[in-house]
Amino acid sequence: MRSKTGFVSGEELAKKLNFSRTAVWKHIKTLRQNGYSIEAIPSKGYRLTCVPDVILPDDVRKGLKTSVIGRKLHLLPETGSTNTLAASMAREGADEGTVVIAELQTGGKGRLGRTWTSPPGNLYLSVVLRPDIPPYKAPLITLMGAVAVASTIREQLKLRAGIKWPNDIYFAGKKMGGILTEMSAEPDRIHHVVLGIGIDVNMDLNELPAEIRRMSTTLAVETGGKIDRTALLRQLLSELDRWYAKFLENETSVLAEWRKLDITLGSRVSVAFGPGAVMEGIADDLDQEGRLVLRLKDGTLRTVAAGDVTIQKGAGDR
Amino acid sequence: MRSKTGFVSGEELAKKLNFSRTAVWKHIKTLRQNGYSIEAIPSKGYRLTCVPDVILPDDVRKGLKTSVIGRKLHLLPETGSTNTLAASMAREGADEGTVVIAELQTGGKGRLGRTWTSPPGNLYLSVVLRPDIPPYKAPLITLMGAVAVASTIREQLKLRAGIKWPNDIYFAGKKMGGILTEMSAEPDRIHHVVLGIGIDVNMDLNELPAEIRRMSTTLAVETGGKIDRTALLRQLLSELDRWYAKFLENETSVLAEWRKLDITLGSRVSVAFGPGAVMEGIADDLDQEGRLVLRLKDGTLRTVAAGDVTIQKGAGDR
Numbered sequence: 186m187r188s189k190t191g192f193v194s195g196e197e198l199a200k201k202l203n204f205s206r207t208a209v210w211k212h213i214k215t216l217r218q219n220g221y222s223i224e225a226i227p228s229k230g231y232r233l234t235c236v237p238d239v240i241l242p243d244d245v246r247k248g249l250k251t252s253v254i255g256r257k258l259h260l261l262p263e264t265g266s267t268n269t270l271a272a273s274m275a276r277e278g279a280d281e282g283t284v285v286i287a288e289l290q291t292g293g294k295g296r297l298g299r300t301w302t303s304p305p306g307n308l309y310l311s312v313v314l315r316p317d318i319p320p321y322k323a324p325l326i327t328l329m330g331a332v333a334v335a336s337t338i339r340e341q342l343k344l345r346a347g348i349k350w351p352n353d354i355y356f357a358g359k360k361m362g363g364i365l366t367e368m369s370a371e372p373d374r375i376h377h378v379v380l381g382i383g384i385d386v387n388m389d390l391n392e393l394p395a396e397i398r399r400m401s402t403t404l405a406v407e408t409g410g411k412i413d414r415t416a417l418l419r420q421l422l423s424e425l426d427r428w429y430a431k432f433l434e435n436e437t438s439v440l441a442e443w444r445k446l447d448i449t450l451g452s453r454v455s456v457a458f459g460p461g462a463v464m465e466g467i468a469d470d471l472d473q474e475g476r477l478v479l480r481l482k483d484g485t486l487r488t489v490a491a492g493d494v495t496i497q498k499g500a501g502d503r
Numbered sequence: 504m505r506s507k508t509g510f511v512s513g514e515e516l517a518k519k520l521n522f523s524r525t526a527v528w529k530h531i532k533t534l535r536q537n538g539y540s541i542e543a544i545p546s547k548g549y550r551l552t553c554v555p556d557v558i559l560p561d562d563v564r565k566g567l568k569t570s571v572i573g574r575k576l577h578l579l580p581e582t583g584s585t586n587t588l589a590a591s592m593a594r595e596g597a598d599e600g601t602v603v604i605a606e607l608q609t610g611g612k613g614r615l616g617r618t619w620t621s622p623p624g625n626l627y628l629s630v631v632l633r634p635d636i637p638p639y640k641a642p643l644i645t646l647m648g649a650v651a652v653a654s655t656i657r658e659q660l661k662l663r664a665g666i667k668w669p670n671d672i673y674f675a676g677k678k679m680g681g682i683l684t685e686m687s688a689e690p691d692r693i694h695h696v697v698l699g700i701g702i703d704v705n706m707d708l709n710e711l712p713a714e715i716r717r718m719s720t721t722l723a724v725e726t727g728g729k730i731d732r733t734a735l736l737r738q739l740l741s742e743l744d745r746w747y748a749k750f751l752e753n754e755t756s757v758l759a760e761w762r763k764l765d766i767t768l769g770s771r772v773s774v775a776f777g778p779g780a781v782m783e784g785i786a787d788d789l790d791q792e793g794r795l796v797l798r799l800k801d802g803t804l805r806t807v808a809a810g811d812v813t814i815q816k817g818a819g820d821r
Contacts, residue, residue, distance in 0.1 A: 297692060319808050321639035323690040351690075366690050371683070372641040372669075372793075373809030374615060475690075490637050491691030 194230035238306065238387065240286060244415045251426035253282035254312060261285070265292040268367055268381040271311035275377040276369070283313040284422065293383065296352060296365055297493070301383055304392035307403075308384040308418060312425060315377050320370045322436055323378060324475035324490070327352050329432050329439045330364040330380045333424040335446040338384075341420045342408055347448035350468065350477050350494050354384065355448055359402035361385045382421070386412050437473050444471070449494060454479070456492040464489070512548035556624065556705065558604060562733045569744035571600035572630060579603070583610040586685055586699040589629035593695040594687070601631040602740065611701065614670060614683055615811070619701055622710035625721075626702040626736060630743060633695050638688045640754055641696060642793035642808070645670050647750050647757045648682040648698045651742040653764040656702075659738045660726055665766035668786065668795050668812050672702065673766055677720040679703045700739070704730050755791055762789070767812060772797070774810040786812070 198209045213223055213231060222235035242260050249255060257280055264270050264287040271285040287310075290303035303309055314326065331348045338346040338354070338361075346362075347355045354362030365381040385403040393401055404412045431438045444450065455465045456479065466479035469486060477489040516527045531541055531549060540553035560578050567573060575598055582588050582605040589603040605628075608621035621627055632644065649666045656664040656672070656679075664680075665673050672680030683699040703721040711719055722730045749756045762768065767786045774782045774797065784797035787804060795807040 296689065320641065320686075320688065320690075321808075323638065323688075327690055367687070367694075368638075368690070369685070369687055370638065370641075371614065371685055372638075372645055376685075490639075 190229065191232045192226065192229040193232070197230065238411070238414065239288070240415050240418060245419055245422075249419055249422060251282075251422050252430070254426040254429060255282060255284045255422040256280070257283040259283070259285045261287045263287060263289050263291060266290055266294050267309050267311040268294055268365055268379050271313050271379045271381075272367060272369065272377075275313045275379060279313050281313060281315040284310055286310040286418070294365055294381070295363060301363065301365070302393050302397070303383065304388045306387035306389070308382065308386055308414060308421070310418070311379050311381045313377055314380055314429065316375060316433060318375055318436060319373050320368065320375055321474060323366060323368055323375065324351060325432065325436050325439060326378055326380055327364050327366040328443045328471075328475045329428050330366065330382055330425070332439055332442050332446060333421060333428050334362055334364070334382060334384060336442075337417065337421040337424045338404065340424075341417055342404060342412070344404065344407055346446075348443065348446045349496065350447065350449040350471075351475065356402060356407055360400055361402050361404060361407070384417075386414055386417065440471055440473070440475070449477070449496060453497040455495050455497070456489055457495070458492045468494070508547065509550040510544065510547040511550070515548070556729070556732065557606065558733050558736060563737055563740075567737055567740060569600075569740050570748070572744040572747060573600060573602045573740040574598070575601040577601070577603045579605045581605060581607050581609060584608055584612050585627050585629040586612055586683055586697050589631050589697045589699075590685060590687065590695075593631045593697060597631050599631060599633040602628055604628040604736070612683055612699070613681060619681070619683070620711050620715070621701065622706045624705035624707070626700065626704055626732060626739070628736070629697050629699045631695055632698055632747065634693060634751060636693055636754060637691050638686060638693055639792060641684060641686055641693065642669060643750065643754050643757060644696055644698055645682050645684040646761045646793045647746050648684065648700055648743070650757055650760050650764060651739060651746050652680055652682070652700060652702060654760075655735065655739040655742045656722065658742070659735055660722060660730070662722065662725055664764075666761065666764045667814065668765065668767040668789075669793065674720060674725055678718055679720050679722065679725070702735075704732055704735065758789055758791070758793070767795070767814060771815040773813050773815070774807055775813070776810045782807070
């Protein structure tokens, strides 16, 4: 419903929507509680002055056509870590595909015990998965998550996002996202996996500590405008749903797509294994379990399961 | 202090212990709360009629010379599952080596989602470990646990206990214990491992469901007398301490000892992988990651990471 002044009277709204005046007033109240700013002037009516940048469950569900991922959605204004919360739900029996999303994290986690700075405006979500695989195949879940994120950004925003092994999302040499996979398992059997995803969308880069700010970027910065996070999230859930179905059919099916989106292979890289331990070489390929194969100076091949990769003349870690 | 009738007067006790009469009375009360049965007849004094079969923390600590395992001990009369409780403590930051022991479990867990019937009289314990290894090496922790248990039984009770791959403790074709390893991890890094151990010590075998009773035995049955669980536990903690130190130095060091205690290798076995999927062959060896290498009828070798092994003419699972 449009009007020249932007104002619509309560009476008009009630007629148009076939609501009582009281019902209109109640809906206005609910919208305001959800962050919508609505001006009300007795002689003129109501006017919408600000649509909040908030993800609402119903907006996400609208048109979501996934079969597993996101059938159960939990949205929180704030949490310590979506991975920690999702893991706790998984232990209590949460269904496969359960998704936990938070507007901000107060204790966001990165790989290898690092923190993941999580100001408002971005996407922070964790997905509960229950694949019937042994733990040594779990690295493939990280790769799958990275493929889903990079594909979503390419599809939805036409930005050529790439993946740095194993889990970082890059654009033009700067980091804009990452994956943290955590699992609970017996040595030969996974109980559940929590696939955590962080994407830098609309945040103010000044919210990041100075030392990582220059190596980071956001989707809003790269596209030059504020991003509709709900649409992006919906696309991401749908990509995850598609890739997870493929994964369950054939665990290594994601490797070919990963190679297409990758920015690591073929580069000279150094891999840090902890304080002081560094290996240098050319990133040669991935093996069937998603580990990085390095070609050392003397031509020998070394397989790397863990560690921090720096692409020479590339970017660092968050 | 001995007396012909078994009775000792409060006055004698007070003198001997250099306690006040009130202090004696308080100690008697504490002992009774801990399950000691003490008769008291005004003209005669006190008489101990029953020493409870209860594990007391101070008794365990007395003479315990471990450097890591059991430095923190939690003893509970009852819990759902010691593994679940220890995992929860581990998430909250419990030190490496923390041990949780319960007199009985109401929801004891076995491998592959099975239950572990846990009546009173046995040993049920879980150890928190934080080894800096990738998840694919976790099967070696199970083997290490099995070696510590079998060695403890051999050392302490002179019973030739053996190990059925990967985690069962056997004696003369019957099961008397098992290991359940669970972990929380990233794909390339373990956060913590909970090593769960159950040993059938003094329980009444009639407490087990009929279908597993005939394949089960206890240490008491095999030695022909009630076992001192505290001494057994102390020895077990000390074996775990010793083997874990070796493990941290060299993860595969346990394999040689495992082979000595094993009853699987060289036997004809069938391995069940789930409903209907069974593979038969000769158990040939373990590989460096603790997986079972099977020699099939046609001579080809197959490596088995998971599954249920039945030794032909051997015993089944609990």
